[in-house]
Amino acid sequence: xxxxxxxxxxxxxxxxxxxxxxxxxxxxxxxxxxxxxxxxxxxxxxxxxxxxxxxxxxxxxxxxxxxxxxxxxxxxxxxxxxxxxxxxxxxxxxxxxxxxxxxxxxxxxxxxxxxxxxxxxxxxxxxxxxxxxxxxxxxxxxxxxxxxxxxxxxxxxxxxxxxxxxxxxxxxxxxxxxxxxxxxxxxxxxxxxxxxxxxxxxxxxxxxxxxxxxxxxxxxxxxxxxxxxxxxxxxxxxxxxxxxxxxxxxxxxxxxxxxxxxxxxxxxxxxxxxxxxxxxxxxxxxxxxxxxxxxxxxxxxxxxxxxxxxxxxxxxxxxxxxxxxxxxxxxxxxxxxxxxxxxxxxxxxxxxxxxxxxxxxxxxxxxxxxxxxxxxxxxxxxxxxxxxxxxxxxxxxxxxxxxxxxxxxxxxxxxxxxxxxxxxxxxxxxxxxxxxxxxxxxxxxxxx
Numbered sequence: 001x002x003x004x005x006x007x008x009x010x011x012x013x014x015x016x017x018x019x020x021x022x023x024x025x026x027x028x029x030x031x032x033x034x035x036x037x038x039x040x041x042x043x044x045x046x047x048x049x050x051x052x053x054x055x056x057x058x059x060x061x062x063x064x065x066x067x068x069x070x071x072x073x074x075x076x077x078x079x080x081x082x083x084x085x086x087x088x089x090x091x092x093x094x095x096x097x098x099x100x101x102x103x104x105x106x107x108x109x110x111x112x113x114x115x116x117x118x119x120x121x122x123x124x125x126x127x128x129x130x131x132x133x134x135x136x137x138x139x140x141x142x143x144x145x146x147x148x149x150x151x152x153x154x155x156x157x158x159x160x161x162x163x164x165x166x167x168x169x170x171x172x173x174x175x176x177x178x179x180x181x182x183x184x185x186x187x188x189x190x191x192x193x194x195x196x197x198x199x200x201x202x203x204x205x206x207x208x209x210x211x212x213x214x215x216x217x218x219x220x221x222x223x224x225x226x227x228x229x230x231x232x233x234x235x236x237x238x239x240x241x242x243x244x245x246x247x248x249x250x251x252x253x254x255x256x257x258x259x260x261x262x263x264x265x266x267x268x269x270x271x272x273x274x275x276x277x278x279x280x281x282x283x284x285x286x287x288x289x290x291x292x293x294x295x296x297x298x299x300x301x302x303x304x305x306x307x308x309x310x311x312x313x314x315x316x317x318x319x320x321x322x323x324x325x326x327x328x329x330x331x332x333x334x335x336x337x338x339x340x341x342x343x344x345x346x347x348x349x350x351x352x353x354x355x356x357x358x359x360x361x362x363x364x365x366x367x368x369x370x371x372x373x374x375x376x377x378x379x380x381x382x383x384x385x386x387x388x389x390x391x392x393x394x395x396x397x398x399x400x401x402x403x404x405x406x407x408x409x410x411x412x413x414x415x416x417x418x419x420x421x422x423x424x425x426x427x428x429x430x431x432x433x434x435x436x437x438x439x440x441x442x443x444x445x446x447x448x
Contacts, residue, residue: 015333016154016332017227019158023239026165028244029169034112035119035297040212040215041258041267044212045259045268046268047203047208055256061209065216066241068374069241071393073237074392076222077390085373086102086315086316089373089376091376091380092372092375092383095321095432095435096436099321103432105366109305109309109346110349113349114347120299143306143350146299150334151334152334160303164303169250176253176257179257182277186276216244216247217366222243234390258273309339311335311338313338314326314329320446364424365424367411371408371411374403377393378397
């Protein structure tokens with residue numbers, strides 16, 4: 001194929017097939033390890049004042065994600081197309097279900113990118129106090145830099161993700177080592193008073209588990225890039241499995257280190273218990289290293305979401321649910337129109353501060369989206385038994401049915417805690433119906 005022909009093919013939405021297991025692990029670890037692990041330990045210790053139970057919740061959430069990954073690995077390898085969740089749900093349940101999942105997933109990427117850019121600005125202010133007065137400017141500059149890097153090409157985004165994911169994993173390991181060394185000093189200064197198990201209420205457990213599930217959110221990011229993977233049938237299950245095991249080990253080790261050094265009371269006492277542990281090492285260097293590590297952590301997590309979002313728009317465009325211009329792909333392998341729209345949306349949310357509202361709107365929608373993803377495996381197994389499945393879900397149908405039941409139960413608990421999420425989901429379903437009808441008419445016209 002000539003260079004001109006290759007460029008013309010790219011303009012029709014053909015992505016570069018250059019990814020593998022290493023990128024899959026990097027994008028999953030990058031998506032998981034973010035502001036959640038920095039903020040969640042303090043909030044969880046405040047409502048679950050028992051170290052053993054806290055560590056058990058982190059382990060249970062990892063097993064829960066593993067059951068979900070078992071299902072997603074089959075769907076992602078059977079339908080290796082860019083777009084992730086949207087692709088499977090649209091194939092199983094049609095345009096309305098696909099639109100709900102696609103838009104809620106894309107909006108989640110906007111909100112998380114905006115929030116992470118603001119967190120980046122806050123951590124920068126710890127190194128450069130003058131930056132505290134220009135938080136919106138810093139957040140926008142960070143976003144423009146990361147979006148610009150990815151718009152150059154897929155290779156640049158891939159390399160940045162791999163480097164930053166490795167850096168923050170090593171930083172968490174280093175923190176655990178420091179916490180062990182300073183634990184005796186901290187425990188001597190603040191004696192630990194044990195709490196009884198009876199102090200833990202059901203609402204506290206549900207809220208804590210929701211935070212932990214959020215901290216694991218991102219393990220599924222490799223599924224959005226299967227079309228760009230050289231061997232998706234092998235790479236996707238391996239990448240998700242490796243990243244989940246690695247991240248779960250890091251999360252449990254970090255929480256165990258914090259609880260060992262500070263106790264549940266000490267962890268709950270401050271919003272960032274990491275800084276308390278590092279300050280015990282003495283000097284200003286630990287605080288500086290924490291701020292740098294936190295900045296790397298949030299920018300790496302932001303990059304994962306930034307890379308994913310345009311591929312959702314590309315998938316929607318392929319099914320006539322968005323204009324064809326979103327299928328344009330640069331010679332570097334970047335869907336740049338999708339990047340541009342995503343950048344505009346996330347920057348607007350960062351400047352307005354409304355990303356907090358968006359998070360509230362999509363929290364329950366995210367749970368519903370995963371329920372539809374898990375349900376898709378049953379529909380496609382029945383409707384398309386001849387579909388080639390390089391990876392078949394283990395324990396089918398029992399294990400997929402188990403995780404579906406768990407997710408439905410969690411949805412019920414989440415709706416009981418915040419019924420507005422169900423209302424938002426219903427409204428979104430209704431709003432997606434006219435879009436689905438227009439798309440169906442467009443596809444019929446194209447076929448005719």
